[in-house]
Amino acid sequence: EPSPAAAPERRSFSRVTPEDLAFFRKVLPGRTITDPDLLESSNVDWLRSVRGSSEVLLRPQTTEEVSQILSYCNSRNLAINTQGGNTGLVSGSVPVYDEIILSTALMNNVLSFDSISGILTCQAGCVLENLSLYLEDRDYIMPLDLGSKGSCHIGGNVATNAGGLRLLRYGSLHGTVLGVEVVLADGRVLDCLTTLRKDNTGYDLKHLFIGSEGTLGVITAVSVLCPRKPKSVNVVFLGCETFEQLLQTFQLCRGMLGEILSAFEFLDSECMRLLNTHLKISNPISDCPFYVVIETSGSDATHDGEKLHNFLEEAMTSSFIADGTVATEDSKIKALWSLRERVTEALTHEGYTYKYDVSLPVDRIYQMVTDMREHLGDRAKSVVGYGHVGDGNLHLNITSPAKDAALLAAIEPFVYEWTAGCQGSISAEHGLGLKKRNYIYYSKPSQAVALMGNIKAMLDPKGILNPYKTLPDNLQ
Numbered sequence: 122e123p124s125p126a127a128a129p130e131r132r133s134f135s136r137v138t139p140e141d142l143a144f145f146r147k148v149l150p151g152r153t154i155t156d157p158d159l160l161e162s163s164n165v166d167w168l169r170s171v172r173g174s175s176e177v178l179l180r181p182q183t184t185e186e187v188s189q190i191l192s193y194c195n196s197r198n199l200a201i202n203t204q205g206g207n208t209g210l211v212s213g214s215v216p217v218y219d220e221i222i223l224s225t226a227l228m229n230n231v232l233s234f235d236s237i238s239g240i241l242t243c244q245a246g247c248v249l250e251n252l253s254l255y256l257e258d259r260d261y262i263m264p265l266d267l268g269s270k271g272s273c274h275i276g277g278n279v280a281t282n283a284g285g286l287r288l289l290r291y292g293s294l295h296g297t298v299l300g301v302e303v304v305l306a307d308g309r310v311l312d313c314l315t316t317l318r319k320d321n322t323g324y325d326l327k328h329l330f331i332g333s334e335g336t337l338g339v340i341t342a343v344s345v346l347c348p349r350k351p352k353s354v355n356v357v358f359l360g361c362e363t364f365e366q367l368l369q370t371f372q373l374c375r376g377m378l379g380e381i382l383s384a385f386e387f388l389d390s391e392c393m394r395l396l397n398t399h400l401k402i403s404n405p406i407s408d409c410p411f412y413v414v415i416e417t418s419g420s421d422a423t424h425d426g427e428k429l430h431n432f433l434e435e436a437m438t439s440s441f442i443a444d445g446t447v448a449t450e451d452s453k454i455k456a457l458w459s460l461r462e463r464v465t466e467a468l469t470h471e472g473y474t475y476k477y478d479v480s481l482p483v484d485r486i487y488q489m490v491t492d493m494r495e496h497l498g499d500r501a502k503s504v505v506g507y508g509h510v511g512d513g514n515l516h517l518n519i520t521s522p523a524k525d526a527a528l529l530a531a532i533e534p535f536v537y538e539w540t541a542g543c544q545g546s547i548s549a550e551h552g553l554g555l556k557k558r559n560y561i562y563y564s565k566p567s568q569a570v571a572l573m574g575n576i577k578a579m580l581d582p583k584g585i586l587n588p589y590k591t592l593p594d595n596l597q
């Protein structure tokens with residue numbers, strides 16, 4: 122019995138021939154890569170958990186080139202795996218078999234920026250951090266921020282509907298993405314690249330592509346509504362004795378910080394241990410079972426400072442927090458953020474990591490970690506919890522020295538049943554990719570999944586776009 126996460130058999134797509142390569146080289150001279158050494162890093166995912174065997178990497182620069190490639194591949198029945206920064210965590214960004222890799226790395230131009238409305242329009246391959254730097258020079262910021270910002274592409278962010286560290290304040294990409302340009306499976310260009318905040322003319326098709334993980338089309342450009350750069354930013358790193366106190370801290374800060382609250386993140390003491398051990402990052406406060414990172418972003422340093430001071434005083438008087446430190450200057454802000462952002466990297470030094478990314482009622486978040494620890498006993502190397510507690514999003518990670526089928530069988534479906542038991546989502550922000558596609562039914566009714574299948578069949582009848590991903594095997 123293969124595990125439901127295992128790849129299904131290779132579908133009957135064509136294999137790349139010398140004639141196909143000649144066509145690609147004509148359209149993309151010098152940008153059709155077949156050197157196995159150069160292909161290696163595009164065949165392996167960030168977590169190094171899966172490896173494809175693609176022999177062709179295409180690096181288009183324009184929408185027109187993407188259109189020509191897709192039109193050709195569709196007529197030849199060649200499968201395509203679109204790839205951005207390859208930082209995805211559900212094995213959706215690398216081929217399963219020999220799918221052609223279509224990289225957006227060279228589609229990295231800003232197309233326009235309106236400094237009055239704050240609307241940025243750019244190609245899909247712009248690296249998130251480069252866009253942030255571009256905007257900061259113009260007194261704006263991106264509405265999203267992720268630990269992978271140095272590598273991930275905005276097209277990949279939109280394709281995964283990435284959440285991240287600022288969602289609490291600026292909302293999801295379904296709200297901040299105003300337009301997308303998409304090349305459909307047959308090469309048609311769908312130009313929905315509007316820059317309007319309001320547009321109720323029929324169905325809002327862009328939403329289909331936000332979070333579609335490369336299965337419905339190739340996103341070639343996006344327009345994004347960007348917030349003004351806050352004039353004052355503060356970050357506090359606090360310790361709590363219990364998760365209950367952490368939640369009380371959250372409640373209190375929502376009330377007292379109000380509109381200046383821009384992030385509320387947490388990590389547990391196991392995460393801190395991994396940061397210490399593997400990355401030599403030390404704890405800036407005394408040891409506690411739980412830590413929170415709170416960020417404020419506002420327009421008046423005195424006003425924000427006062428609010429933060431009052432909140433901290435109240436949190437201490439009420440004994441919600443045991444210890445803490447505050448940062449207002451850039452280097453210390455970065456240092457405090459890295460305690461939260463680098464947990465993912467610290468985990469990779471443990472061996473193999475089983476990653477879960479679930480939405481739960483906020484008061485149930487840590488119970489899942491505790492239950493999993495008890496359930497696994499000493500079968501796991503470590504069981505850690507961290508995440509976007511302000512958004513009800515837990516990252517539960519379980520490590521072992523190497524891949525371990527028995528451990529996996531103990532984790533799944535336990536983790537999914539637990540999540541479904543409280544009407545949660547088995548993927549809050551990372552998507553389904555290859556790894557979680559068959560578990561979709563834990564979070565979506567079968568009618569919804571069937572309709573997704575209909576949409577896929579309509580937009581990509583031959584199924585050439587990112588096959589084996591997102592939708593469950595029994596649909597296709």
Ligand code: FAD
Pocket residue numbers: 167202203204205206207208209210213214225245266267268269272273274275276277278279280281282283284285286334335336338339340341465466550551554587590
């Ligand atoms: P890739 O990994 O290359 O691709 C991801 C998926 O999108 C694939 O299915 C791919 O086929 C598809 N795709 C990519 N580009 C396009 C395109 N132009 N058109 C159509 N489909 C496309 N995620 C979060 O949500 N929140 C976080 O806080 C977060 N933090 C992270 C921290 C670290 C250290 C790491 C390694 C990852 C993190 N992630 C997070 C996961 C990942 O970074 C995001 O999912 C990111 O949005 C992926 O972007 P990418 O360009 O790397 O896409």
Ligand code: MLT
Pocket residue numbers: 268285461462464465478508509516
């Ligand atoms: C995060 O919030 O750190 C990311 O989603 C990555 C992860 O889950 O490890």
Ligand code: ZN
Pocket residue numbers: 285508509516550
């Ligand atoms: Zn996350």
